[in-house]
Amino acid sequence: MxxxxxxxxxxxxxxxxxxxPQFVTTSIALGGFVFxxxxxxxxxxxxxxxxxxxxxxxxxxxxxxxIAVPFFxxxxxxICPLPxxxxxxxxxxxxxxxxxxxxxxxxxxxxxxxxxxxxxxxGAFAVIALLSVVVLTTPSVTAVVLAALLVLAVVMSxxxxxxxxxxxxxxxxxxxxxxxxxxxxxxxxxxxxxxACHTQKTCYTGNADGYGCPWQVFPGGLVKNxxxxxxxxCLRTCPHDNIAINLRDFGADLSNPAGRRLDEAFKAFxxxxxxxxYSAVMLGPWGALKSAAxxxxxxxxxxxxxxxxxxxxxxxxxxxxxxxxxxxRLSQNLAENSTTKTRRPEGKRQAFIALSYALxxxxxxxxxxxxxxxxxxxxxxLSAALSDPMGWGWNxxxxxxxxxxxxxxxxxxxxxxxxxxxxxxxxGATAQRIAEETSKMRSLPVIVxxxxxxxxxxGLLVG
Amino acid sequence: MTVALAATTIAFAPVPAATVTPxxxxxxxxxxxxxxxxxxxxxxxxxxxxxxxxxxDVVHGLYLDGYDLNVTADPGQxxxxxxxxxxxxxxxxRCSVTCGxxxxxxIGKLNVGSNWLMLRAVGLAALGxxxxxxxxxxxxxxxxx
Numbered sequence: 001m002x003x004x005x006x007x008x009x010x011x012x013x014x015x016x017x018x019x020x021p022q023f024v025t026t027s028i029a030l031g032g033f034v035f036x037x038x039x040x041x042x043x044x045x046x047x048x049x050x051x052x053x054x055x056x057x058x059x060x061x062x063x064x065x066x067i068a069v070p071f072f073x074x075x076x077x078x079i080c081p082l083p084x085x086x087x088x089x090x091x092x093x094x095x096x097x098x099x100x101x102x103x104x105x106x107x108x109x110x111x112x113x114x115x116x117x118x119x120x121x122x123g124a125f126a127v128i129a130l131l132s133v134v135v136l137t138t139p140s141v142t143a144v145v146l147a148a149l150l151v152l153a154v155v156m157s158x159x160x161x162x163x164x165x166x167x168x169x170x171x172x173x174x175x176x177x178x179x180x181x182x183x184x185x186x187x188x189x190x191x192x193x194x195x196a197c198h199t200q201k202t203c204y205t206g207n208a209d210g211y212g213c214p215w216q217v218f219p220g221g222l223v224k225n226x227x228x229x230x231x232x233x234c235l236r237t238c239p240h241d242n243i244a245i246n247l248r249d250f251g252a253d254l255s256n257p258a259g260r261r262l263d264e265a266f267k268a269f270x271x272x273x274x275x276x277x278y279s280a281v282m283l284g285p286w287g288a289l290k291s292a293a294x295x296x297x298x299x300x301x302x303x304x305x306x307x308x309x310x311x312x313x314x315x316x317x318x319x320x321x322x323x324x325x326x327x328x329r330l331s332q333n334l335a336e337n338s339t340t341k342t343r344r345p346e347g348k349r350q351a352f353i354a355l356s357y358a359l360x361x362x363x364x365x366x367x368x369x370x371x372x373x374x375x376x377x378x379x380x381x382l383s384a385a386l387s388d389p390m391g392w393g394w395n396x397x398x399x400x401x402x403x404x405x406x407x408x409x410x411x412x413x414x415x416x417x418x419x420x421x422x423x424x425x426x427x428g429a430t431a432q433r434i435a436e437e438t439s440k441m442r443s444l445p446v447i448v449x450x451x452x453x454x455x456x457x458x459g460l461l462v463g
Numbered sequence: 464m465t466v467a468l469a470a471t472t473i474a475f476a477p478v479p480a481a482t483v484t485p486x487x488x489x490x491x492x493x494x495x496x497x498x499x500x501x502x503x504x505x506x507x508x509x510x511x512x513x514x515x516x517x518x519x520d521v522v523h524g525l526y527l528d529g530y531d532l533n534v535t536a537d538p539g540q541x542x543x544x545x546x547x548x549x550x551x552x553x554x555x556x557r558c559s560v561t562c563g564x565x566x567x568x569x570i571g572k573l574n575v576g577s578n579w580l581m582l583r584a585v586g587l588a589a590l591g592x593x594x595x596x597x598x599x600x601x602x603x604x605x606x607x608x
Contacts, residue, residue: 048561137564282568283555287498290565377528377557378567404559409528413552417584424588428595447592454588463553463581 005190005244007235016232016245019095022079030081033146035389040143044391048404050139051389054381056146057136062375064176065367073183074176078230082149083166086157087214097211108161111168111216117263121174122270126312128171129274130305133281133293163214166229178267179364180225181253181357186246187219187228187235194242195220203234203243210236219243224253226264254357254430257437262349265356266317272359272453273312275366279460283373317352320359323449324352327435327442334441355446358431362450365423366457369416373461377406413462420461424454466594473586478551478579485509485547492516494523494536494558497565508551508576517541524559527573533559551576 007013015021032055040052047053068076088094092104128135128145135141149170156165166173189195195203195218203219206212210233213219217227219234235243280286281293292300328351346354380402385391387400394400408415427450428443435443488510493500494517506512516525516536524535525544529552534544558569 046561047564048567133565133568137567283570285499285502285571287500287502287569290497290568294565373555374567404561406526406528406557409531409555412528413580417580417587421584421587421591425591425595428592429598432595444596447596451588451592455585458581458584458588462584463578 003186003244003246003248005246006185007243007245012245013235017236019236022232023095025079026081026084029079030084033081033150037143037146037150039389040139040141040146043139043389045139046391047137047139048378048381049385049388049391051385052139052142052146053137054378054385056142058375058378059382061371062379064172065371066375069176069179069183070364070368071183071185072230073180073185073225074173074228074230075183075185077166077173077176078232080166080173082153082170083157083163083214085150086154086165087163089154090157090162091211097206097208106158106161109159111160111164115168117261118168118174118177118267119263120169121171122263122267124169124171125174125267125270125274126309129270129277129312130308131296132278133290134296136282137294162212162216163229167215167227174267175271177226178264178271178360179367180228182251182361182364183225184248184250184252185230186222186225186248186252187230187232188222188244188246189220190242190244192220194240198240198242202237202239206233207237207239210234212237223256223258226253226259251361251426251430254360255433257354257434260353260357262353265353266313268356268359268363269316269320270312272363272366273316275363275370276453276457276460277308277311279366279370279457283370284460320356320446320449321348321352323445324348324355324442326445327351327355330444331435331439331441335439351442354434354437355431355443358427358434358443358446358450361426361430362423362453365419365426366453369419369423369457369461372415372419373412376408376412378404379407380405416461417458420454420457424450466590466597469590470587473583473590478577481508481551481576483507483509483576485511487511487513489513489515491541492525492571493519494525494569495519496521496563497558497569499525499556499569499571502571503574504571505574506548506576508548510548510575511545512548513543513545515541515543521562522560523562523569525556525571526559527554527556529554535560548573548575551578552580553578 007016036052036055039050043050043052064076090104090106092098135145152169153165156169201218204212213234214231215227215229222228281289292304295301325348328348381404383399383402387397388394428447431443431446431450435441485507488506490504490512492504492514514525514534516523516534518536518538520538522535522537524533526533529550530546532544532546534542536542552575554573554575556571556573558566562569
């Protein structure tokens with residue numbers, strides 16, 4: 001596996017050390033975010049003409065799923081506006097560490113040990129997913145959701161230390177973290193021995209040059225991207241210049257058995273299942289399904305919600321668990337009939353958790369494929385919404401009357417096919433690699449599972 | 464090398480010409496918030512198709528992906544769109560007039576002959592799985608030596 005430290009390039013390290021580029025980008029994003037809330041609240045109720053809906057669910061979503069997550073992992077988190085106001089309040093400063101000794105407003109409590117996992121993020125995503133058809137199409141609801149997230153992030157910053165909201169509650173951060181394992185970029189220490197000898201651990205505690213890791217991560221112990229927000233505070237606080245931003249192979253973290261957990265495994269199922277469900281509900285030809293998903297609180301919606309939750313929390317994991325058990329049995333039978341020594345297989349639970357990481361590339365491929373048709377069909381709304389953000393008849397940039405034009409409709413199914421088949425091959429190769437840690441035969445049923453999921457997605461999106 | 468050749472064949476092999484004699488088809492599609500009825504329309508490749516769009520509640524449109532054709536209809540005033548279905552495959556058609564909250568998701572599907580893209584996708588997926596399992600088997604055998 002090859003790695004190239006980007007901080008060796010002449011301009012990169014000074015650019016990352018300097019707080020201004022990050023501050024300016026975050027501030028612009030915060031301005032856009034607040035404007036999206038205002039537009040959602042007071043602008044036109046027609047979603048496709050409202051800046052709140054169009055900028056967030058078409059513009060931001062396209063950037064996030066088609067560029068930021070696949071190529072920069074948690075790159076978005078490093079400039080995300082959501083935690084910024086709370087963090088500024090918590091720190092009592094907007095840029096570098098303040099020199100004043102005055103009391104800051106936050107309580108600075110530790111996040112409860114029992115909740116140090118991503119189950120809350122899984123739940124938060126599932127709740128938003130259940131309401132997604134309404135959230136995506138109704139400006140006022142989008143505004144309420146965005147405002148609620150902003151308020152929640154501020155409140156969490158004032159109660160708990162560091163970025164507890166990002167790490168344990170943000171529904172978006174949860175899946176960005178999962179898929180950041182695939183990104184060809186990572187923050188790691190150059191030499192772990194330097195960290196081991198450094199008793200002050202300023203990367204975690206902070207110093208005059210920067211804050212202790214907001215994500216509650218000790219960079220010396222980082223083995224995967226999931227919880228590193230790429231805020232580069234550690235780059236600023238490390239007195240030994242021991243932090244590297246590496247270019248690396250795609251999916252490098254998946255080869256590392258360290259840090260595999262059940263909550264993250266379920267995140268993979270939730271994301272994959274949601275992409276499948278959305279492809280059927282939003283992009284399928286079934287009107288009754290769309291109506292059921294939209295009429296929140298109705299009997300049809302209750303049935304839809306129950307089916308959705310059962311699918312992502314029970315059916316998909318259950319089928320996958322069956323595949324894992326069958327694979328385990330296969331490898332055991334093979335070991336009994338073989339004269340060569342094989343490693344003792346791990347328990348079913350461990351095998352389930354480990355092999356579920358094969359679904360990470362498949363899940364990202366599913367989301368990219370879903371987003372391609374959604375984004376390209378609706379991208380032309382963006383220029384109109386920018387020119388007339390409230391839908392009040394303005395024409396700021398002369399593009400308010402641009403007609404709706406779906407882009408690349410002839411090529412989107414081809415792109416979706418390439419992405420989904422690529423995701424399947426990547427998932428299959430990952431399953432094989434994970435299975436090789438004990439016996440590679442056990443990956444076969446998991447690969448068949450991935451194939452079936454891919455065929456279903458192809459049927460929904462291309463068929 | 465063999466896998467690359469097989470993948471290229473699956474991806475680019477020319478499709479056989481349609482053997483069914485093209486016919487004239489008239490299909491009425493009713494559009495109401497937020498669905499088409501019928502939502503899935505199937506024709507043969509080469510058919511001369513006339514879609515009659517009838518909006519039953521508010522103004523709706525029908526934009527046909529891949530063919531880049533568009534028609535809109537006011538309630539009570541059906542509109543027609545005639546074209547030769549000369550491109551085989553599955554094509555989404557979607558509402559082109561903002562008609563309400565679920566407008567972006569008001570989608571139907573036109574099947575024209577065989578969906579060769581889907582068939583190629585299935586072939587490539589199967590080939591991909593064979594490639595992955597064989598590659599790992601090869602790597603495992605090398606390690607055992």
